[in-house]
Amino acid sequence: MTSLLFKDITVLTEEGKTVPHAYVGVTDSTISHFQLTQPEDAFDRVIDGRGKLLMPALYNAHAHVPMTLLRGRGDNLPLDRWLNEAIFPFEVHITEDATYHATLLGIAEMLRFGVVSFTDMYFCTDARARAVLDSGVKCNLSDCVVCSEPGMTYYDLPLAKENEQWIAQYHGAGDGRLLIDMSLHAEYTSTPEVVRTLADATKAAGLRMQVHVSETQKEVQECIERHGKTPPVYLADLGLFDVPTTADHCVWLTDEDRSVLAEKDVFVACCPASNAKLGSGIADIKAMKAAGITLTLGTDGVASNNNHNMFQDLYLLALMQRASDANPVSLSAEELITIATRNGALSQGRVDCGRMQVGSRADLTMLDIDTPWMQPVHTMAENLIYSAQGSDVVLTMVDGTILYENGEYLTIDIEKEIAETCAARERILSEMA
Known part of the structure; x- marks a missing residue:
């Protein structure tokens, strides 16, 4: 003892x-x-x-931590071009080894800024899990589903089998520090059948869900054109919110969207720095709170932030709503602290965390x-x-x-992780050239 x-x-x-x-x-x-x-x-x-x-300590409710490798890449691009021109082509070259070191570097950054746990959506899950367990932090880890091929279901994807293996190997590992979640990248990178079957699989496994929702106005408009519904209503109708869910961003919501998210007890991960840097907009946190939605705070990936300093994100969350409303009356400092601590822990299913008790x-x-x-x-x-x-x-x-x-x-060789991550970046850029 x-x-x-x-x-x-x-x-x-x-x-x-x-x-x-x-x-x-x-x-x-x-x-x-x-x-x-x-x-x-x-x-x-x-x-x-x-x-x-x-x-x-702080709980980072939405991150892509291996994107430490891409810190600041693709500046001055809107989200769709940023993903397709700057991010996806780079990510093709990311290896398990590069992921491990980049994750450790991102974890070191979070620890430096008082963050003890993060909700992560990415790939190379074995490498990320190893970094979490080696470093001693907490994490809800997911490998997101991306599939727009007609006729395919979640069960047809190799990821379905891999998730079963990761659940057996990692869920609850490290005395409960590491948990496995399911995740859907977004409505626009999937099909209704993929969403429906992923929802069924998540419910059967008793796991939590992570998903990007209504990050940009373009995303919402195109979802309505495809399905006649906004992303929250579409995903709810397919059963995705029938399990404990964290919906990331939620910048462009209607009153109906907020009612749906509140009714389904969906946690919303606000990402003010990333949304501002990518020009996605300002989430209406006052309206979400008034609707009864539980708010949390995320950094998103450092390619669009460009750091894991959650004190900076808290500051932006507080100020951006006031600037948007031209009204100094917004969420109180006390409410904002709850968002970054207790609410973040609850969004990860960690009921005995995030409080001074x-x-x-x-x-x-x-x-x-x-x-x-x-x-x-x-x-x-x-x-x-x-x-x-x-x-x-x-x-x-x-x-x-x-x-x-x-x-x-105490658990990370910081000089080594900086060197390894920088070397991996140089290798990838050389391969891309």
Whole structure:
């Protein structure tokens, strides 16, 4: 049994409540103490919390982490051209080895910014799973279905057999840190029969679903032309939302779409940085919340962000809605903190995560708040959203194990992963030439 005490530290809960001069104990993988007096128990290590802030760590609800290889590629292109001209031709050359190192580099970046878990949609699943297990983070991993061939079903795809193997090998691995999800890339890269049979398979396996939904206005218009329905209504009618689902982006929604997503208890992963960079639009988070939709936060891939700094995404999520509405009244700082922590954990099915509570998993991040941009403090939640920087993170802990502290990665050889990922990029560019 291992134990650690954060002593005399300011705590910010998942609901944005500030608790000064707190004592937070971690025993093995869980939070064992959260009180205002020093526990009588002995701890293996005591961290002086003066000048620091402790909070539930962040959950990245939508990512394509191996796209670390493509950081910044295809700038100044709309989504369809960006995918077809810059991204897909590069991805053809990505190997399992390149995926492993690029995933580790992306994980290192997330740990540096206080992220402990991510919902990932990509390919080369064995390599990604190995990176997750080797690094010690949490992940909901999926290999997305892409099939527009008429007459095909999900069960006809090689991916159907591969998913069975990955579920048997990885689902629940690493003491539950790694979970396997199903995923559909999007309406526009599939057929109704593929969607329907994927929904059936997901329900039979008891898994969760990830899917891109209504990211651009063009996507919505073309879906209506093909099916006479918007993407959320189309996917709901085919049963895709009959399992716990995270719908990514959801920028262009109608009132009916929001009602459908709320009725089906679909989580929405907002990706403000990616949507802004690709010119996709600004998701109406106020309308989604008013409709009863549970919101989460994602970075998307770094090719369209271009980083995994979720503090930046939180800041953008807060400001872009206000700018779009020309109205300073929007989601509160407290609500935004819940979106990035507890809601993200729930979207991954991790009910014992994402909160500052005795008995919960010790997924925590500590920030240095003794800085010019974090002082003075009128409201800590406001400071976190509008003043904090991702670089303020000095410690990230997953299930009670410190994976990043004061510039040091405890499970990742950061110099090696940078070198390997850069070498893989050069190899791919050479092959493309």
